[in-house]
């Protein structure tokens with residue numbers, strides 16, 4: 001995927017938290033690329049990942065896969081709750 005395609009899909013915003021600072025493409029293993037901001041890419045405090053509640057509603061399979069995996073790494077009841085409420089697309093389901 002080109003930078004331009006990724007930027008326009010993500011509207012120039014982090015596909016995890018919607019932040020606009022220093023967004024860069026990040027490889028989602030086996031799925032493709034997503035646009036992620038410097039904060040999300042820097043191992044932020046667990047509470048930052050509450051942003052995934054809205055990211056979980058993304059219709060982009062790559063984002064769904066990335067959110068699903070990230071939530072699986074977080075040991076908190078709210079993370080499990082967001083994860084169990086996700087409606088994964090068939091493409092994403094094949095990858096998680």
Ligand SMILES: [Zn+2]
Pocket residue numbers: 014015016017018019036037038039040041
């Ligand atoms: Zn972010």
